[in-house]
Amino acid sequence: MSTPVTPLIPREGWHVLHLYYQIEHSQWNCLTQDEQRAAKTNLTELVQEIRSTVDTHLLTFAVATPKADIGFMLLTPDLQVANAFEKRLTLSLGADVLSPSYSYLSQTESSEYTTTSAQYIEDTLKGEKGLTEEMPEFAAGLKEFEDRMAHYLQHRLYPVLPDWPVVCFYPMSKRRSGNDNWYSLDYDARRQLMAGHARVGRTYSGRILQLITGSTGLDEYEWGVTLLAKDTIDIKSIVYEMRFDEVSARYAEFGDFYIGMQLPLDELFRRVCL
Ligand code: 76R
Numbered sequence: 001m002s003t004p005v006t007p008l009i010p011r012e013g014w015h016v017l018h019l020y021y022q023i024e025h026s027q028w029n030c031l032t033q034d035e036q037r038a039a040k041t042n043l044t045e046l047v048q049e050i051r052s053t054v055d056t057h058l059l060t061f062a063v064a065t066p067k068a069d070i071g072f073m074l075l076t077p078d079l080q081v082a083n084a085f086e087k088r089l090t091l092s093l094g095a096d097v098l099s100p101s102y103s104y105l106s107q108t109e110s111s112e113y114t115t116t117s118a119q120y121i122e123d124t125l126k127g128e129k130g131l132t133e134e135m136p137e138f139a140a141g142l143k144e145f146e147d148r149m150a151h152y153l154q155h156r157l158y159p160v161l162p163d164w165p166v167v168c169f170y171p172m173s174k175r176r177s178g179n180d181n182w183y184s185l186d187y188d189a190r191r192q193l194m195a196g197h198a199r200v201g202r203t204y205s206g207r208i209l210q211l212i213t214g215s216t217g218l219d220e221y222e223w224g225v226t227l228l229a230k231d232t233i234d235i236k237s238i239v240y241e242m243r244f245d246e247v248s249a250r251y252a253e254f255g256d257f258y259i260g261m262q263l264p265l266d267e268l269f270r271r272v273c274l
Helices: 033-051 079-091 117-128 136-157 187-202 232-244 246-251 265-271
Strands: 015-023 057-063 070-076 098-108 166-174 208-214 223-229 252-254 258-262
Touching (some): 015 223, 057 265, 098 223, 166 232, 232 246
Antiparallel strands (some): 098 208, 166 258
């Protein structure tokens, strides 16, 4: 009997793996047709097993350029489970058929800049709207805010991603150089800058679904940015517009960009000529 492994579940949130693979067609062509069929069944069953694991989600997509052929985004609480699924995914089509070309490890997180109820009362209800505690609109406004935030926080820590076709992923960090050192700004300055960022972001509501996951100490950059969209133009335009926002213009550094298209597995197999 194997020794039980202690789970590695964060106090809050889930682990997130973005996995990108090249398909080694020369290796694939060495398999007989029966072996190829069995390999595809194996991956199909593994995907079903992952998707039926509690609190676990898996996106499967074709990658738009030869940076990779296929990609997976895996969200699951336990890093031991994530690691085990990742090894099995890599081997699922047979040895050396899927060749890892890029990967990223991060965790879902709540934001340190999320507006608190106290801030909303001061800045918006009293400040912007001129309401006082006795007014019925005050209680209604506060409740509406708290419901929205509870929903938003739940989405950031425990997201369920829609099947929108476009999946954009890139990692990013905040700059630490000379006068442009994000980490030497005080909290209020950072919060104010992030508020500007969020204002731009909210204009894309319904067109862009963003998931920011934290990776400081876990991978090369400080965050993973996953954007889902129905139209690539919304990806291009949000990233462009944000370049002018001070948070990005002055403080952002980016890694490589990957564009994928979510597809059901059978279509994905056809797409990548397996
Ligand atoms: O209060 C909140 O949590 C919501 C406000 C918010 C935060 C704190 C928010 C809103 N983001 C936050 C944090 Mn964002 N975001 C990006 C990118 O390409 C670029 O220039 C940047 C990549 C996009 C496209 C984007 C979109 N955001 C962050 C952080 C963490 C910073 C930190 O903690 O220091 C990063 C790295 C980041 C990057 N952001 C939004 C969006 C969108 C679309 C929104 C609006 C979400 C909504 O209200 O539905």
